[in-house]
Amino acid sequence: PAEEEIDDNGRIYWRVNADDFQKLYKSSDDSANADDYRNSYKSSDGEASARNTAQQDTAVDHNQPYSMYAFLNEYERWVYDTIYPALSSATPTLSVDTNIEKDALMTAISAVRYDHPEFVWMNEGYHRTVYPNYEEIDFSYNALADDHERYQQEFYQKAEQILSVARKKRTKLEQEKYIYEYLIAERLYEIYDLAGSAYAALVLGSAKCEGFALAFHYLLKQLDIPSYYVTGENHAWLVVNMDGSWYAVDPT
Numbered sequence: 001p002a003e004e005e006i007d008d009n010g011r012i013y014w015r016v017n018a019d020d021f022q023k024l025y026k027s028s029d030d031s032a033n034a035d036d037y038r039n040s041y042k043s044s045d046g047e048a049s050a051r052n053t054a055q056q057d058t059a060v061d062h063n064q065p066y067s068m069y070a071f072l073n074e075y076e077r078w079v080y081d082t083i084y085p086a087l088s089s090a091t092p093t094l095s096v097d098t099n100i101e102k103d104a105l106m107t108a109i110s111a112v113r114y115d116h117p118e119f120v121w122m123n124e125g126y127h128r129t130v131y132p133n134y135e136e137i138d139f140s141y142n143a144l145a146d147d148h149e150r151y152q153q154e155f156y157q158k159a160e161q162i163l164s165v166a167r168k169k170r171t172k173l174e175q176e177k178y179i180y181e182y183l184i185a186e187r188l189y190e191i192y193d194l195a196g197s198a199y200a201a202l203v204l205g206s207a208k209c210e211g212f213a214l215a216f217h218y219l220l221k222q223l224d225i226p227s228y229y230v231t232g233e234n235h236a237w238l239v240v241n242m243d244g245s246w247y248a249v250d251p252t
Contacts, residue, residue: 068111079108090148114229117214120199121145183251209252216251
């Protein structure tokens with residue numbers, strides 16, 4: 001349920017009830033079937049090995065606000081923690097000493113990407129080879145993975161140029177409007193290999209809806225403006241919280 005509103009500049013927003021919004025994203029039971037998942041898909045030794053690897057290598061901030069991680073069940077969080085070190089470093093293949101449930105793997109990959117638009121090399125696909133006691137996961141990356149540190153630095157530099165202006169605005173609403181209007185005025189809609197990345201939206205100056213939404217999401221996070229990345233009907237946009245109300249905002 002959402003209520004349409006139009007601001008002074010003729011932009012259309014949708015006011016979403018906070019409780020209804022939580023229901024859209026929250027699983028019916030965060031811990032439902034978590035034990036069953038673990039018992040069905042991995043051995044106790046495999047779980048311990050993968051957990052130890054995640055604890056040693058990952059830099060996941062489990063307390064970051066408004067993350068998709070918060071909406072995962074216990075098993076999906078374990079998968080997120082397990083794959084995060086590889087995804088954050090553009091590692092092409094990860095060997096895991098267990099067999100991961102495929103739906104949970106796809107959910108976790110998407111959650112990492114939505115939580116971290118700065119991983120500009122990430123796609124959401126993967127290929128895996130499953131063996132009796134372990135599996136190898138080949139992650140899908142775009143061409144930026146070949147020199148990911150350089151491209152990520154270029155992304156950070158461009159983002160900071162935009163944020164340095166936004167931070168001078170007096171209110172969160174003015175900051176959000178500046179970012180939104182920058183994206184729609186200065187960027188072009190275009191479909192090509194990198195168009196789904198935040199890098200394309202900020203550095204290359206053109207992207208498709210996915211890239212714009214991820215870039216918008218990243219910039220708002222740096223300004224401590226609550227937002228979530230949303231997809232549906234072959235489109236992507238954000239819901240943004242202003243003064244306690246959630247609004248759908250489309251930067252494409």
